[in-house]
Structures are given as structure tokens and as C-alpha cells.
Amino acid sequence: MSLIVVGTMAFDAIETPFGKSGQIVGGSATYVAWSASNFVQPVNQISVIGYDFPKDELDAMQARGINLDGVQVKQDQKSFFWAGRYHMDMNSRDTLDTQLNVLADFDPVVPDSFQGSEFLMLGNLMPKLQLSVIRQLKQRPRLIVMDTMNFWMDTAMEDLEAVLKEVDVLMVNDSEARQLSGQYSLVKAAKEIRKMGPKFLVIKKGEHGALLFHEDQIFFAPALPLEDVFDPTGAGDTFAGGFIGHIAATRDISFENMKTAIIKGSALASFCVEKFGNTRMKEINAADIDARMRQFVDLVNFDITLAAE
């Protein structure tokens, strides 16, 4: 049940209609690892940080079973930094500042001890770095899941297409699925995207849930209706972490098990948005997750009799 996670470990500064976070820890691989480690340990982490990344954050991750042997520390550079402001709808946001810092010349190296891992989660990162990690693996993982975003479609489409050919599951949001496929209908978009490589496609729709496509099958998982979404940052990464974490823990890559994985991802994401950054992810335990899974069952469960009335 060994899992490699690749992505950023970074600082964010977030503004929402409800407040400002100040500089807090973020990054795709940070969120994925916190989420996945609820289900599977160790999480073999590949990332890069600067001299300024807080030691207590690293200690907390290690205590959680996140193996940081693949995390490079650049003592003369700062960590990647992103600042953004969310609009009232909490779905759209403006980037206020991006400082690549350590990310500018990041060259991920897979430690020997990570070789042979069964599962690979490529968190949002430059596509060529995602591909570099795949190429370094001596044995292809049983399942490769890739998260990406519109920014790479705009600036590195060739690299992105090359990675797509290598992965089993792609995760994007609805507008990214439309951009990538050139199709407005998500059903049609899914068909086009699966021609690009991934056998499975997960389309994340934020507060509107998520869709899983595979061959002619579609599964839909709702998002939990919440009184307040405090900070959506990292919700997609947390969703991905719950998804791959469940699959790595169960070692079952069937469509049926992916359904459960999506519900687990949705449950984890519903915690993530309740506070700034990864605060909530450090607080919750297995009982909290189970209680929320029960809410998902209640939310969508219905009995029908299909006989004529």
C-alpha cells in the first residue's frame, strides 16, 4: 500500500470575504499528504522547500507518517509563495502574487527507498516535473493519478499532453475539462479527454460535487452542503489525497472502489474548507471522517421501486 505524492509545499496568503489568512503553509503536496495519511502511511513525499519552511510543520508531517526523504531543502532560497483573493461565490479567485523561488529550478529526484511504490499521486505541478517523476520509476505504479490546472493548459500544453498519455486517472475542474477538450458538455468533454490517455476522469465541480467517468459509466458524488465555506484553498488537493489514500489503503483500483474513494475525497475536502489552510486537517480523526461519510450516505440515499405504479 505504498504511495508516492508529488507536488508543491509552499506558503499561501489568502483573502476571502470573511478575512485574511496572513502567510500560512499551503501547497498541493501538503494538502494531498495530510489528506491521504488519514488512510495510508507512510506517504512518500516528493517536493521542494526553502530555508523558511517551518520546522514544526515538517515535524507534524513526519509524526503523521509522511516520509520527507524526497523533499529537497534549498538553504539559500525561499519557498514557493502564492497570494490570492476569493470572490463572494468562493469559486472564482484572483491571483495577487506568485513567487516561484525554489520552484523555478526544481528537479525532483525519486529516492531509491521510494522505488517499487504501488501508487503515484501527481499533485498540481509543472507537467514536465510530473513526467520526470514517472520516468524515474523503475516499475510502473499500479495506478497513476494526476491533478493539473488551466495554467498549464495555457503555458505548457505539449508537456501536459505528454503526461496525459502516461496516467490512469486525471482530475480537473469543470472549466478545465471544457478548456482541455473544447467541449461544453461534460459528457462529451470526458470522451475527448479519455482519448488523450487517462482511462478514468474525475471532474471536480466544487460546491456542486464531482463526476467520475470510465468507459460508459458515470458516477456522481455531491459536495456536502455547508453553512459556510471559509477557505476553499486546497480543497481540490485534499479531495485528491482522500481519493488516492483510500485506493492505496484498499489496493483496489476498480471503478466500484473509486466511487468510495471519491466520497472519501469529498468528505475530507468538506473539512478542509472549514478553516484557513490545513488547520482542520490537523484536527480531524477517523471518527470525524466516519461521521461525515454517514452524512454523505444520508444525503444521497433513496429507495425506489421500479415496478409500474
Place this chain on the structure above:
Amino acid sequence: MSLIVVGTMAFDAIETPFGKSGQIVGGSATYVAWSASNFVQPVNQISVIGYDFPKDELDAMQARGINLDGVQVKQDQKSFFWAGRYHMDMNSRDTLDTQLNVLADFDPVVPDSFQGSEFLMLGNLMPKLQLSVIRQLKQRPRLIVMDTMNFWMDTAMEDLEAVLKEVDVLMVNDSEARQLSGQYSLVKAAKEIRKMGPKFLVIKKGEHGALLFHEDQIFFAPALPLEDVFDPTGAGDTFAGGFIGHIAATRDISFENMKTAIIKGSALASFCVEKFGNTRMKEINAADIDARMRQFVDLVNFDITLAAE
């Protein structure tokens, strides 16, 4: 299992990115009746039409078990007419033309033969006319369901508030729920709206499904992912018709049964959008509806074990 349906019977002229309908039959009560009559007959219809409403449409409705005794025919006026153009997202639309015609001085009259009906569906219509029908009923129906829209919130809020006090179930879309409550979070919006009268609230989210709120319970029904949405006109009315039709047929007004009713409404709406106007509603049969209900089961059904992994 007697049901009264109140609303418009009208002409529409629809433009979508895929084509123009020309002048076709529409109206909230038309769609509700076609949909509900899949499950319950007769449907006791209350509406108003002009001299120009096609006789073959009336014949088809009567053949379907829709009782038109409550439909006034104004021989010197034209039927209500609406023209609109949908944007690419098929969620937003512009009104191009509205001609009230017979609707301008419509005074609905409940036929004696409709008295004692157990269920009342108030389709989208001027709130004061919805209220007039409620007031004419000698015995309160077991369940009163009301559909409305933002236009009445802008122009007839006092009347709308008066009707809200009298109904059991309110159906609105997400932006209307936000406008009516002044709350962005739909969970908070539902709490506010239920204080206005309705014990149950259905929030329709178009392609993103529908939510049912009652006390502390929430149920979510997805919309079926479709390759193409050809014409969304009437989808909300068709949803309402499937909902009240199932409830009237089963005579069960429990929260549990409302879940099934919402799935039935969603299934009917998924047919409605496949062609212009009510074309598809005339084509489908019980087997088609059952097959689509099975798709809903497949779409959201998942197995989970909540024990620790």
C-alpha cells in the same frame, strides 16, 4: 389521489445555440400536467388560454387524463406569449418578448368538481392568483407545493410572502433562494425561507441537481449528465410535475417519499430538455422512465464500510 395543477398554458418562442423553435406550446401548467400525468390521472388543470391555443394540444392533454374543466377559454384574446434566448451555458437566458394577453386579467375559478382534491401544485404564476386558488378550496389539500420565480420577488413580494405562509413545499432555483433569503449559503438560505412558511424547500440547481431541505435533514439529487441539453425551457415545471405526480400517486407526504419524488422529477426533467418544448414528454412511456430511474440509481449508488480501515 386527486391533484389540482394551477399555472400558465401559453406559447413560447425559444432560441438556443442549437436552433430556433418557432412558436410552440409552453406554459408552466402545460409542463406540470404532462409530467404529473405519467403517475396520476386525472390532473385537474386550472389555467387560461386564448382563441389561438391549438385544439389538437387540448385533445392530447385530455386523452392523457388531464381534466380541462378549470381552463378558461377567452375567445376574444390571444394566449400568453413568451420569447427568450438561452446563452451558451443553457442556464442563463434573456427575455426577448412577453405578451400577457389572456393572463392580464386572469381570475382563476376552481370548478366544484375539483373541490376535495388532496394535492395542489401551484405552478409559476402571479402569486395573488396562486393565493386565490388556495382561498377558493373548501378543504385544505394535504400538501400544497408552490413554484415561483425571481420576477415575482422583484414585482410582487408582498403577495409572494402571503402565499408562502400557506404552502408546505416551495420550489425555487439557487439564485432565487439566495434572493429570497438574502443568504449566499444555501444551507442558511433554506433556514431563512422555512421561517417564511414552507416546511419543505426544494432548491433546483439545473445541471447541478436539486436539494431538499426539511428540519435538519438534507437530501441531494443529481441531474443526469447529458451529452446535450437541447432546450431547458420547462425543465423546472416538468421536475415539479414529476415530484407532485409521484406524491399524489403514492399519497405519501413523508420526507422519505419526497426523496423518491425528487428523483422522479429529475428523471422527467432529463427527458424534457432533449427536444424543444413538450415534444419529448409526449413520446416517453413508463418503461422509459423506469430505465432512466435506473440510471439515477447507478449514478449515485455506492457501498461503504464505515468501520476503521
